[in-house]
Amino acid sequence: MAALMLVAIFGIRPLFSDRLPTGFYGYDVSAGQDLALTVGMTCLVSLGLGVFLASGGNRSRPGERPRPVGAQPMTLGRLAVASAGGVVVYAVFMAARYGPSVFGELMAGRSASLSETLGGIPEVVTTLPLSGSVAAALYLISHRSQKMSSAEWWAVTLAALVSVIGVSALGNRRFLIPAVLAPVIAALVRRPVRLHLWHLAVGLAMVVVLAAIPMVRSAGARAPGQSFVDALLQYIQQEGIVGTLVPVFASYDTEMFDYIALAGPSLQSGFDPWGAGRGTLLAFVTWPMPSAWFQSYRDEVLTRFWGGGCGNPVCPVSSLAGVLYFDGGLIVVAIGSVLAGLLLRRLTLVLANAVEASTLKLLMTVIASSFALVAVRTDTVAAIWWCFYMCGIGLVSYALLPRNAQPVTTPRLQHDKSLRQR
Secondary structure (H helix, E strand, O other), X not given: OHHHHHHHHHHHHHHOHHHHHHOEOOEOOHHHHHHHHHHHHHHHHXXXXXXXXXXXXXXXXXXXXXXXXXXXXXOHHHHHHHHHHHHHHHHHHHHHHHOOHHHHHHHHOEOHHHHHHHOOOOHHHHOHHHHHHHHHHHHHHHOOOOOOOHHHHHHHHHHHHHHHHHHHOOOOOOOHHHHHHHHHHHHHHHOOOOOXXXXXXXXXXXXXXXXXXXXXXXXXXXXXXXOHHHHHHHHHXXXXXXXXXXXXXXXXXXXXXXXXXXHHXXXXXXXXXXXXXXXXXXXXXXXXXXXXXXXXXXXXXHHHHHOOOOOOOOOOOOHHHHHHHHHHOHHHHHHHHHHHHHHHHHHHHHHHOOOOOOHHHHHHHHHHHHOHHHHHHOOHHHHHHHHHHHHHHHHHHHHOOOEOOOOEEEEOOOOOHHHHOO
16 A cells, blocks of 8 residues: 555656646746656665565464463453543543633634644644554454454444544544554454455545545535535535546645655755755654754755745645655665565564464554555654554553463464454
């Protein structure tokens, strides 16, 4: 999915030349398109190379391996506590800081005044509604070798919906994607399945919904009194599947291509300085700190063109390729993308050998995998920290589980029929 996102940004968006007359937030980026395409292809090829290099070895061997001492399966009661815990803490924080009326404003849709109001919320707080998806994933993982009843499946689905609804009210998709993907990946790990036509249909439906959300998330995009769900369904019905998907490739969803086309030439010519570590390593170390303490390299680049940092007045993101290129050119793109490919492949290998992995290791891997698509599309440094916050929620949920007294020996046969039971 990460590779497909890069293809959409650097392979499909350039085909929509009709976006150029409108400009990129007031700038003509046509002169930098070749450079942006080179950056994107370097990233994509290097990512694939990293995946290839990490694919050797790690072959399963027959026999029995002891499962590490870990946790017993999650109970429905603990699932309820874990899923509701983060949402309750989030609700209490919001009500104490902004008053109960803030929830009505959130459900009414995104607006400039609301964005200004919520601008000071610590990011770790905005991730708290993800507790439902984390708890759902943990329940599925801890029951990966056991049959689940219909009641349990409904409970897991409800827990995940708690997160989906909670993060949707925030008005962006940075957490919506992992909120959906984490329990889905956990379900696939628990019960590997063959790909069927209905899976593709469900996947397409999810993509259409995600593509439509930006068009109805603001209060101004809805009719007076219209709910988010009603506006979403109405938009999809009016535009159709094709009409909903096509704007993605000419909108801010893939604008990273244009951002690189704008900022890249001045960096390449030496007119503007490279980040030289400030856009990656230093940005990572200082990300949790208040932005008022100093100007980040990301804000420095934005200020060159729009006179202010993120949101003053705009905040385009540069994607994995852009973050790396702004920091040191194509060589940094190649090295960083190879490392990203190595990491992504390691994650898939852990998921493929889920029978041997401990519950905690598998949960952390599922969470990290759910952020892969977000990380390659947005500011990658930011996405890494969001992933850390979600992993923190996972650690809290894991701490609720009772511990095994003895290690459990399980056969290393991942595709055994007993593991395919519901």
